[in-house]
Amino acid sequence: MPLRRTTRHPVRYRVAGLVLAGVCVGGQWVVAGPARGSTWVVPLRTGSTGSTASSAVPAAPTATATCSLISLQITVSWTAVANAAKYDVYVSTTGAAGAYTIAASGVVGTTWTSPILLLGTYYYKVTATVGATWTTALSAPTAGHTITVVLCT
Amino acid sequence: MIDAYHARRAYRRRPLPYPRRSSRRVRVVAAVVGALLIPAVAIAATNWTVGVAPGSNGQAKAGTISNLTITATASPAATNLLYPGGNGDVVVTISNPNTFPVTITGVNLPTNTTYAAGFSDSALSVAQAGCAAATPSTVTWAFATGVSGTSHSLTTALTVAASGQANNPLVVTLTDDAAMGSTAPLACAATYFSMPSLTAIAASASSSAATTSPATDAWTS
Numbered sequence: 001m002p003l004r005r006t007t008r009h010p011v012r013y014r015v016a017g018l019v020l021a022g023v024c025v026g027g028q029w030v031v032a033g034p035a036r037g038s039t040w041v042v043p044l045r046t047g048s049t050g051s052t053a054s055s056a057v058p059a060a061p062t063a064t065a066t067c068s069l070i071s072l073q074i075t076v077s078w079t080a081v082a083n084a085a086k087y088d089v090y091v092s093t094t095g096a097a098g099a100y101t102i103a104a105s106g107v108v109g110t111t112w113t114s115p116i117l118l119l120g121t122y123y124y125k126v127t128a129t130v131g132a133t134w135t136t137a138l139s140a141p142t143a144g145h146t147i148t149v150v151l152c153t
Numbered sequence: 154m155i156d157a158y159h160a161r162r163a164y165r166r167r168p169l170p171y172p173r174r175s176s177r178r179v180r181v182v183a184a185v186v187g188a189l190l191i192p193a194v195a196i197a198a199t200n201w202t203v204g205v206a207p208g209s210n211g212q213a214k215a216g217t218i219s220n221l222t223i224t225a226t227a228s229p230a231a232t233n234l235l236y237p238g239g240n241g242d243v244v245v246t247i248s249n250p251n252t253f254p255v256t257i258t259g260v261n262l263p264t265n266t267t268y269a270a271g272f273s274d275s276a277l278s279v280a281q282a283g284c285a286a287a288t289p290s291t292v293t294w295a296f297a298t299g300v301s302g303t304s305h306s307l308t309t310a311l312t313v314a315a316s317g318q319a320n321n322p323l324v325v326t327l328t329d330d331a332a333m334g335s336t337a338p339l340a341c342a343a344t345y346f347s348m349p350s351l352t353a354i355a356a357s358a359s360s361s362a363a364t365t366s367p368a369t370d371a372w373t374s
Contacts, residue, residue, distance in 0.1 A: 041261065048222065048351045049224065049350055052235060054337075054342055055343065057343075132238075133335075133339055134339055
């Protein structure tokens with residue numbers, strides 16, 4: 001490609017989307033890049049980063065339990081926890097401070113109704129899980145409800 | 154009467170019935186010059202500078218958008234915070250040392266298995282136990298894929314002012330452009346993250362007005 005010293009030749013190469021623009025001046029090809037309007041894909045150094053942050057594990061929900069007088073079931077309700085994917089309900093029949101075992105897991109929503117219960121007094125606690133791994137603390141226990149022969153109080 | 158000399162000249166000057174082809178010598182020279190030019194330009198593309206091999210009838214000057222830096226910044230704090238299965242804001246500071254404004258229209262992302270490292274402080278100086286990049290933290294750039302270098306367009310182009318001008322560096326909040334996996338360790342709660350390095354940006358020299366800092370932007374696909 002012989003170059004003429006007296007003329008200017010606009011030159012533009014496109015390589016993998018990269019446009020290199022230049023002119024031939026005085027027998028030299030002078031790349032004028034970056035040409036205005038030409039977009040370059042500019043590699044960045046390692047460490048070209050940004051910052052972000054995560055939330056804390058949410059506080060435990062607040063749970064309550066209710067039953068109707070002639071029912072043998074108890075309905076547990078709780079406050080929604082932000083971004084919670086599911087809730088687990090625990091039950092104790094040995095007092096509010098007793099041992100709790102899982103009554104229902106993976107509940108979607110903010111209420112759960114027990115199956116028909118045997119005689120006894122029932123306390124409930126609830127946890128929420130955000131994603132698959134961030135589980136809140138257990139809620140405070142609900143008030144106890146006692147199932148007698150045909151009544152719930 | 155035409156002598157033999159003039160007969161040969163007349164034969165050479167006759168119109169050709171077909172386009173004249175380049176001589177072998179010209180084609181060889183063109184091939185050599187092309188072979189020298191192509192690798193030089195390819196190297197230029199990966200090193201930001203444009204070069205042409207010596208002996209190619211010209212000499213290149215470097216044409217660059219050089220040394221743009223993108224760094225993490227603690228202020229302003231992200232508004233949308235990450236949680237397992239959710240997205241959060243990323244805050245970056247972009248510095249332009251060039252003597253001309255630079256407009257950024259997109260970014261190229263690392264893979265979706267390149268994870269952010271967790272820190273217990275906003276200065277990103279104290280590593281968060283149990284929330285390292287290798288744990289993994291599961292925090293990645295949103296819309297990253299299994300392929301490194303995928304390009305993503307900004308919703309609004311950002312113009313970083315020339316060196317020494319107002320709004321340079323430019324602080325940008327990238328709305329919801331970080332993602333946390335649903336299996337993020339509990340140790341990654343209430344944690345600050347240094348995002349994985351971007352691999353490249355799409356940028357051009359610009360005469361546009363500089364974007365006012367701090368700005369908000371995002372890629373959404």
